[in-house]
Amino acid sequence: MQYGYARVSTKEQETQTQIDALRKAGVDFVFSEKRSGGDAKRPELEKLLSSLKQGDVLVVYKLDRVARSLRHLLQILDRLNAIGAQFWSLTEAIDTSTPAGRMMMQIVGAFAEFELEMIRERTREGLHAAMRRGSKPGRPRAMTPAEESEAVRLVLTRQATKSAVARRFGTHISSVKRALHRASGQCEIFPEH
Incomplete structure (x- = not known):
């Protein structure tokens, strides 16, 4: 078969x-x-x-x-x-x-x-060159620093779930999780909502 x-x-x-x-x-x-x-x-x-x-x-x-x-x-x-x-x-x-x-x-x-290794090497070289020119690789953050701070505060004080915060700021729940991770370094301890 x-x-x-x-x-x-x-x-x-x-x-x-x-x-x-x-x-x-x-x-x-x-x-x-x-x-x-x-x-x-x-x-x-x-x-x-x-x-x-x-x-x-x-x-x-x-x-x-x-x-x-x-x-x-x-x-x-x-x-x-x-x-x-x-x-x-x-x-x-x-x-x-x-x-x-x-x-x-x-x-x-x-x-x-x-071929895969050559692509990875060229990608790394391109990213390093862009960073030396002052570029910040990756997509822009979905929330401003003030919005991230407020989102983290709302979740940590249990005033809102991650899903509710994502809706409030018009973003995806992954953006809220990344903000929590940046704020604490231990995003895994927060319950899923």
Whole structure:
């Protein structure tokens, strides 16, 4: 049986293009999730890997959808090999049922990891250069310092929940949590509301 895995990094992105390609390739079931590739805890990927049996095939649209590094990719391949399952990447035309496919998988995986490291290095260099010029990376804060101070005071004195404060200042609850974290350094101790 063929099982597909589709992944995007953020909740704003969609997996539909990957799912369409997997369905077109004849995949029976598709596991899909919205998590960073660097996130070690990907429940849908783990559920998929745990459900594979001998003769099954794990199909992905592209290698970087399933593994965050060559090491991670090789770990997944070892798991598949141990149970007698195969791997197929649609865009890289890699099929591990053949020796040539297994070799190509390792070569492509190494280049994918190299490319990712180059992107990270360029991103770091760009951020450092921007900071040296006086830029402050990241999006602007949703609340002014005075609003943050008031939001923190309201939550800490239990005069309002985080959700109520977010509504009051017209922002997302995450902004309130970040303000609490900046104010205390221990945001985890506050109950969710």
